[in-house]
Amino acid sequence: MKPQAILHLDLDTFFVSVERLLDNRLQQKPILVGGLGDRGVVAACSYETRSYGIHSGMSMQVARKLCPQAIVIKGNASTYTQYSHLVTEIIRAEVPAFEKASVDEFYVDLTGMDRFFGTQQFAFDLRKKIIAESGLPISVGLSQNKVVSKIATGEAKPNNERYIPQGTEKHFLAPLSTRKIPMVGQKTYTKLVQMGIQRIQTLQEMPLAVIEQVLGKNGKTIWLRAQGIDNSPIIPYHERKSISMERTFNRDTIDVVRLKNSLQAMAESLAYQLRNAQKLTSIVTVKIRYSDYQTQSKQTRIAYTSADHLLVPQALALFDQLYQRRVLIRLIGLKFSGLVGGHHQIDLFDDSQKLIDLYQSIDKIKNRFGERSILKASTLDSKSIGGMGNPFNGEPPMVLAHRKQ
Template identity: 65%
Template sequence: MKKNKSIIHLDLDSFFVSVERVRDSRLENRPLIVGGMGDRGVVAAASYETRKFGVHSGMAMKVARQLCPQAVVIKGDSSVYTAHSHLVTEIIKNRVPAFEKASIDEFYADLSGMDKFFGIRKFAHELRETIIKETRLPISFGLSQNKIVSKIATGEAKPNNELYIDNGEEKAFLAPLSAGKIPMVGNKTFQILMNLGIRKIETIQQMPVEMLESVLGKNGRTIWKRANGIDDAPIVPFHERKSISAERTFNRDTIDMVQLNATLVGMAENLAYQLRRGNKLTSSISVKIRYSDFQTVSKQAKIPYTSADHILIPKIEELFKQLYSRRLLIRLIGIKYTGLVGGHYQINLFDDSEEMLRLYNSIDKIRSRFGEHSVVRASTLGGASVGRSENPFNGEPPVVLAHRHF
């Protein structure tokens, strides 16, 4: 007989907004928007007080100001939010045997079996209380037998509360909720469901799975299972060392700075694209140099969570300049991004415009369709990165981006 699990999902409420209120208590209970300051900026986070006016993350700041002119607008500081995220992570890590850090402000943990020692509900409640006490950040959680139901329960518990779904009660809990609350049901899918007359999860529960699958393809089966509270996705343990990397060994040892810089930039942008494609952010970068005498040196730097080329590349170039001091011929250079967590590009919206956001989305779509190297920077043409010799256009040249675009 399969043993029931107890999975908790914790989510910091309006994380960026909450951090700003910890920093300045005068912002408590006031409508607050965090994001880019200019009219072309984008909303990264909005307080609950602004949401009743229609303000939401991803919205143009100009529109948000018009909808809620009384709101206080603050330019976000990703380094501050990264520090607070680390603080919450440490609290959870010290109290839970294994947990998953799903994003900068979202966590899962398997509490199965802990009732033998503490009582799961009591432990979960005390964990939340400890986070609130030590960080002063509001946090909500859902507790059920799987990740999906717990995540939905967290959404229903918000703001700053907790919700427990007993084993066997998953379908009853989900039934009256909007179908749009099922993870992976975005606006487009929800519109398709509404066109079919499906608004509540209960309707999906009553449908044959084949019917939903015929409309939505393989995603239809996943949505049907989630609507019925069925999910066997495991906890993916969080390890600070999780990383992606790239290296380039030159055919001839070199001190050609144009070639070296082009190769660095090429690797940096390719890895950044891999982050965005995998919905990941990095919080630590390192550069490695191997000289012609085979001595290998490296330098690492902590950074605010990001997946943006225009933030990562200058940091990589800066590390290389600090590291390359011997003036010997270089045999190999490498880059590594570590401390990866799940997360959208949203964390970078504080400095960016809608145009920048759209540019990244457009470039990534081209790369997804035609290959990783179908769009390159002008500065990388002087040196081949890993795999760059493979032309995804079968002889057609890649799109070249001039510096001014970034």
């Protein structure tokens, strides 16, 4: 069986790179992208700031103290989404199938292409094409599986390329920190360090049974990845990938308040599902079906997000544009599409750590007690929403009342 050839592409410091593309004066300068307030969060930081201990997700106030000379820029999610789409289209035009792992990260299966082009040459030519047509720096890694290619990309950064020939995976990984293995977060890394396992080579030499005993169910996967073994498939990316909900009313209605409350409940439920799956959406579609069975829909492209406070207004605005006939409605629906992997972080250029914590707290409650365990007062009577019918252990739901701005 012919070995695979998997290419990983990662746009370097994506948000920072876009800002530099738009303003050349920012080149070589320490840059922080994120919320401007003292309670804001660093969404991205340039390489020049990292020697100061700054990283994404850090409090902006702390980052400013660590690097007072840094230029702080409020992020623009819409702009970053446009550039993400641009790079996506360049890749789509060159390869038959690819996986869009996040707004700035891609996997491509090049297996068999060496018969026609030379896999390594094709991969590096694709990188050059992206740089030339988008103006953005991008690093790539090429090996026989996704994990090794992703690690190779990290070692190639910034703005470079790395090829790991078949059979050299263990040798390539051996001197690297175990923190470089996907799935090894800070807690797992701390456990490994406490065992004296700081380098991947040490992990490679450890018995699998010992690692499983210490790390539990993830131990085998981490140990195999340390050996350079990974069988995870490429998941082809399609813009149509979506999640949706609909409500058919028992009686056709013209009650706009009720319709909007139902739509809001659907938006909140779908947004919660996005966050649970670590996904972001870039297309919102609202559908209504009238009592005469005529169906209309309207959609809009937005910056990638999974946040209620951004998705709910978009859905309600589409409804206002769509509902012009003032005829009885029998069904209303909402769809989020254009999904990619990613975290809520991209939404939070104008948010505070307090808001991030609020979302995390709400989602923890929903994960534990059911999706309907916490909801806004206005959506309390919306009973038809997919996951919102889940049991919540007999406990009454917590209610978030609206607060006028």
